Amino acid sequence: MNRDQFEGGVRHLKGRGQTAFGAVTGRVRPQAEGALNQVVGGAQYAYGRGREVAEDLSHDGRALAGEIEKRGRHAYARGREVYGEARHRGGKALRRAESHPTESLLAVAGLAFAAGWLLKGRR
Numbered sequence: 001m002n003r004d005q006f007e008g009g010v011r012h013l014k015g016r017g018q019t020a021f022g023a024v025t026g027r028v029r030p031q032a033e034g035a036l037n038q039v040v041g042g043a044q045y046a047y048g049r050g051r052e053v054a055e056d057l058s059h060d061g062r063a064l065a066g067e068i069e070k071r072g073r074h075a076y077a078r079g080r081e082v083y084g085e086a087r088h089r090g091g092k093a094l095r096r097a098e099s100h101p102t103e104s105l106l107a108v109a110g111l112a113f114a115a116g117w118l119l120k121g122r123r
Contacts, residue, residue: 004048012041 015037022030097104 002048002052004051005045006048008041008043008045008048010041011037011044015039015041 015034018030018034018037020034022028022032022034
């Protein structure tokens with residue numbers, strides 16, 4: 001509960017008391033002032049409540065942004081690791097293909113034949 005909520009609630013109660021006092025004594029002025037204080041107090045309480053909700057949302061948003069940043073950094077680091085591993089394995093495969101050209105040609109031809117056989121449509 002913040003200051004605006006507290007002060008608004010107190011002012012609203014004060015207005016209710018003024019309205020009741022004016023009704024008991026039959027005087028219009030305290031009734032009108034009480035009605036005004038009730039409305040102003042209710043508005044101040046609502047403002048304070050809205051401010052509290054906005055602060056809560058801001059805090060939650062900050063926490064979510066921190067979590068997103070942490071996960072993003074983790075994903076970036078993991079991506080760099082995977083990239084490095086793929087680059088290493090690709091270089092290793094390329095060196096093997098260059099040192100054994102016949103085996104590489106037969107492997108590619110076999111893969112092409114298998115892919116064509118699996119992907120051909122039924123007639």
